[in-house]
Amino acid sequence: MAKLLDKQRYKCALGAMQTVQAIDRALPILHSGPGCAQKLSENTGSSGYFSPNIFPCTSINEKDVVFGGVKKLDSTIENALKVIDADLYIVLTGCIPEIVGDDSGEVVSRYEDAEKPVLYAPTAGFKGNNFKGHEQVVDAIVEQYLKKSDEKIEGLVNIWADVPYQDLFWLGNIRELEKLISELGLIPNTIFGYKRGIENINKIPKAQFNLLVSPWVGLGNMKKMERKLGIPYLHYPTLPIGATETSKFLRAVGEFAGVDKDKVEAVISEHEDYYYYLIGRYADLFLENRVINKQFTVVADAQYSLGITKFLVNDLGLVPAKQFITDDTPKYYRDKIAEEFKKLNFGIEADVSFETDGYKIHEEIKTHDYHGYPLVLGGYYEKEVTESLKGNFLNVSWPHQDKVVFDDFYVGYTGGIRLIEDIYTVAVQRFN
Amino acid sequence: MAYKIAIGSSDGKIVDLKFGEVNKFLIYEVGDEVVLSEEREYIPGEAEDNSADSCSSSSCDTKSCGGNGGGCQGPGNVAGKVELISDCRAVVCKKIGFQAQKQFEKKAISVFDVECEVKEALDKITFYYKRIDNHESLRG
Structure with a gap:
């Protein structure tokens, strides 16, 4: 029975074109329908070299469904190599060619001797989401391009x-x-x-x-x-x-x-000294605002859900309510990740739910007793529900509508300070 | 449900005609079996006159007007030819121009511009329609 998935936080595997885009001077060649790239591209900064609007695409249609699209793929690769100056070309397939059985791998293998490497990553949407697609792209590089090296560089x-x-x-x-x-x-x-x-x-x-x-x-x-x-x-x-x-x-x-x-x-x-110097300077702020948010919820992919939960418990001493992981984590990783949520300081354990349905997440947030105003760190989808609970909201995960980031970061000592800044910037606005 | 497919072929074996070159469409009727039901000849005339009307009312030369472009109806012979096979579900020719493709699109007629044997085209197209009409996957 088909069911509706409300507010999901990922795209189809073809979204891996963003992974290719993140590699300097690498170009995705899309074997997909004409709308796919349009839907998948975002305005969160292009590569600085290629815009998704010029990604070569076979733009396959009904004819290619019936008669196969390999010819078109071949000519698209051939001409992309002629026209676009890139260092690495990665062919990504959408759903249609994979369903009708185009042998894209065979077509790509014809370019083994091309001047620049041409690789192939199957990224049909039905194979998984863009997290999986990302892995497919890295796999393609490892499998088809890299060779074992006897020479190692120490360190x-x-x-x-x-x-x-x-x-x-x-x-x-x-x-x-x-x-x-x-x-x-x-x-x-x-x-x-x-x-x-x-x-x-x-x-x-x-x-x-x-x-x-x-x-x-x-x-x-x-x-x-x-x-x-x-x-x-x-x-x-x-x-x-x-x-x-x-x-x-x-x-x-x-x-x-x-x-x-x-x-x-x-x-x-050296890092800790400076870190705690900063924390110490703002101890008043933390104590004064402690009454605002006793409990927090993170709604994000596994990395931020886990990373931020550990940070807020271990470093800021907040109490976790239920945490949500929205990236459709494969089942065999789930137990291990849930274990990590139990390894918090002070013997605290966090409850975590692997949930992709935004509606269900929001229902749980609404019914949970946060013992005061909730602190919710999540995607833009959580803004409205948090506001309805008079809570504090910070946009940390996809979709990002509330934040522009060029090269800011949350990782490391400095990243932790940045996250505190962001959270308390939201918190102090309550008093303005 | 039975439907028709129009094919541009000079010998009935290979799809070897461009849309513009076809004088006689082979119309195959697909029911339980696929049969060549008729050869439908295109006689230039009426359609051009219709599309040329707007042109001839002004003082411009109909021929240059009905050449490339020709307004929303496309060039006269395109409109006429499209009309001729408008009862078909799909049209198969070696090449089909942009204008004609758009006209077919408006009528929800599928366009296949391929160069292959007539039999192969019919097999692949009927297989495809059979699957989608029965809501079956195209995989495998």
Whole structure:
């Protein structure tokens, strides 16, 4: 029986074109209907080089459904290579060609000898959402492009985090992670954002290890790279926000990478000193506003739901109400992620619900007793319901209508301070 | 439900005619079986006159007017040809121009501009219609 899904927070797997877009000078070639890219592109900043409006697309129609669209795909790739100057071309398929059985992989394989790499990622909508699509794109790069390297660069670490553009703070977050990692004396390598691109992709096989900072997105990619490229990985499931988690994170990375313990502690204490200096200066603000929000709810994808919950409990001492994870996390990851919500300071455990239906989430928020005004951190969908409860609302997850972010971030010590700033900016407005 | 498919072919074996070149459409009727039910000849005349009316009332030359473009009806022979096979569900030719495609679209007639054997075209199109008419998936 078909059912309605209200206010879902993800797009179809073809939304992975944003993952490709996040790689500098990489171009998605779409084998899909003409409306797909239009619907999937967002105005949250283009790549700085290509606009989604010029993504080559086969614009398949009824004829291609009946007779197959491979010819059109072939000519679209051929001409994209001629006309558009990119470093990497990734063919993404929509639902239609996958349903009618176009062998897109075969067409793409004809371009093995092309001057620039042409890869293929199956991203039909029925295969999953854009989180899954993101993994497909990374998989395509690993499977079809990268080769095992005997040469290793000591201390080189590939950093992987959540899905670009889906995560409003993706650029700032990954830059801040790079910064933290380099402070430990390691060399960070990422493929997304400004001046990264193909050169950094080429460096992937030479890394000492992969670092995945995400509850589940990308875990499959890490396993694939371990098998194919022989790169071990460290999976750190919690997005480190604020001092407590970031210090844990740095210790975990330091230990895995074999960094001298004293060095790690020195980095940590320098950051923590400044962090707590700032917190100390504003202690009055926290105490005065403590009466506003006793309990909070996060409605976000797994990384922010987990990361922010840990931060608000461990660093700010708030009490978690029910938390919601809206990214349709695959079932086999769920228990492990729910476990993480039980590892909070002071013996506190948070209840978490994997729920994609916005209506049900809102009903639960409305009926929960927050012992005062709720603090809700979520997508723009939660704004209205929070206002109806006279609560404080902050837009941290998709959809983002309430916030413009260029390269701001929530990760790390500084990120924690940024999040506190944002939350209390909302809180103090109540008194104006 | 039975329906008709119009095909532009000179020999009945290969779809080898462009829409503009067709003088005689092969009309296949699809019911339980697929049969060639008639050959429908296109006789230029009436349609052009209709579309040319607006032109001839002014002083312009009908021919240049009815050439490319020709207003919302498209060039005269396009409108006439589209009308000729407007009882069909689909039209198959080697090439079909933009104007004609739009005219067919308005009448909800599917356009397939392909170069292949007539049999192949009929097999694929009837398979497709059978699946969607019965609300079946196109997979597999």
